[in-house]
Amino acid sequence: MTVNKVIKHIEEWAPKEIAWERDNVGLQVGSLNRRLKNIMLCLEITEGVINESIKNKCNFIFSHHPLLFRSLKKIDTDKDKNSIIVEKLLKNNITLYSAHTNLDFTKDGVSFQLAKKIKLNNIKFLVNLKSNQYKVIVFVPQKNVEELSHKIFECGGGIIGEYKNCSFRINGEGTFKGSKNTNPHFGSKNKSEKVDEIRLEVIVNKWNLNSVIETIKENHPYEEPAFDVYPLENDNLNYGAGAIGNFERSLSVNKFLNNVKKLLNLKNFRYVKGSKKNIKKVAVCGGSCSELIKDAINKGADAFITADIKYHDFHDADGKILLIDAGHYETEIHSLKEVQLRLKKFLSDNNKIKVFKYSGSTNPIIFYNN
Numbered sequence: 001m002t003v004n005k006v007i008k009h010i011e012e013w014a015p016k017e018i019a020w021e022r023d024n025v026g027l028q029v030g031s032l033n034r035r036l037k038n039i040m041l042c043l044e045i046t047e048g049v050i051n052e053s054i055k056n057k058c059n060f061i062f063s064h065h066p067l068l069f070r071s072l073k074k075i076d077t078d079k080d081k082n083s084i085i086v087e088k089l090l091k092n093n094i095t096l097y098s099a100h101t102n103l104d105f106t107k108d109g110v111s112f113q114l115a116k117k118i119k120l121n122n123i124k125f126l127v128n129l130k131s132n133q134y135k136v137i138v139f140v141p142q143k144n145v146e147e148l149s150h151k152i153f154e155c156g157g158g159i160i161g162e163y164k165n166c167s168f169r170i171n172g173e174g175t176f177k178g179s180k181n182t183n184p185h186f187g188s189k190n191k192s193e194k195v196d197e198i199r200l201e202v203i204v205n206k207w208n209l210n211s212v213i214e215t216i217k218e219n220h221p222y223e224e225p226a227f228d229v230y231p232l233e234n235d236n237l238n239y240g241a242g243a244i245g246n247f248e249r250s251l252s253v254n255k256f257l258n259n260v261k262k263l264l265n266l267k268n269f270r271y272v273k274g275s276k277k278n279i280k281k282v283a284v285c286g287g288s289c290s291e292l293i294k295d296a297i298n299k300g301a302d303a304f305i306t307a308d309i310k311y312h313d314f315h316d317a318d319g320k321i322l323l324i325d326a327g328h329y330e331t332e333i334h335s336l337k338e339v340q341l342r343l344k345k346f347l348s349d350n351n352k353i354k355v356f357k358y359s360g361s362t363n364p365i366i367f368y369n370n
Helices: 003-013 047-055 081-091 110-117 142-154 206-219 253-263 290-298 311-317 328-332 335-346
Strands: 026-029 038-042 058-063 095-098 121-130 133-141 168-177 192-205 227-232 235-252 270-272 278-288 303-307 322-325 355-357
Touching: 003 058, 003 095, 003 335, 026 081, 038 047, 038 335, 047 058, 047 081, 110 121, 110 235, 110 278, 110 328, 110 335, 121 278, 121 290, 133 142, 133 206, 142 192, 142 206, 192 206, 206 227, 235 253, 235 290, 253 278, 253 322, 270 311, 278 290, 278 328, 290 303, 290 311, 303 328, 311 322, 335 355
Parallel strands: 038 058, 038 355, 058 095, 278 303, 303 322
Antiparallel strands: 026 095, 121 235, 133 192, 133 227, 168 192, 235 278, 270 322
């Protein structure tokens, strides 16, 4: 099995196309065609991660944070930390791949794992991504509709939330008259024809649109199939930012704060008080998500957990929502367990390939206690 096959499996869950446009997700260093040995998972790449990868014979490293977020203007292996890491990866034939905001924005990704970690129920996206879907409509003879729809579903069409193979079909009658240069599937050239057809409608994610159109052209019985493509403003049910859910029973503020500290294994955290005496509905977003504070308030959340909150954002939230800065590393690290579970399941027929999580911490922040 090659590294590329594993990456394709990851991107079926967390497509690169949903990442923030300024992000640098995907291959960072190395070869996609490398024969896979073992896998190392980490939040960000450090020399310690590479050393442990070498020890465990891992030649593929999955990191959440990209090593190469900004362009390298030079490779200085004497002074620059990233340059040293790149050199060490290349020397040891290790491929580095990163899934950053695409892992943030996918269902069961970073924020969903944070929500599960604090034991929320009924978890949904806090804000769904939108305007990244199309409605594809194709007109196909009745006897060919099942075969063509199956081909469309195979390349990613017809997904709505937790449902696959979704379509809408209307019976109708198609008319056409082919020129002398045609070879019609039904009827004869230079003759007006009528055919019982189905209007087949499917929703398609933006990144699957081209493959769906090519599939229609390749598998439709007509020489020149008729189809329409409409951009949609719909919320995409499978991708979004942050998460929101609720506890089965309300918790006192102190009980909630103690649970957050314990469940997220925090030494300490910053927060401001909200307007509620009890906490039941909670929004979360792993990493830096201060821009979602208003969304959490508008969705009726009693509390919001995220990281890297600025002083004035605390001021704005004070008295409106219990706002917690639980730390960037601390709110994202839990997602690696889900990545590990998915990869182990995918590799279950390849017992020789192991999936490790880095045993140390890549958090650069030190808490001073005296």
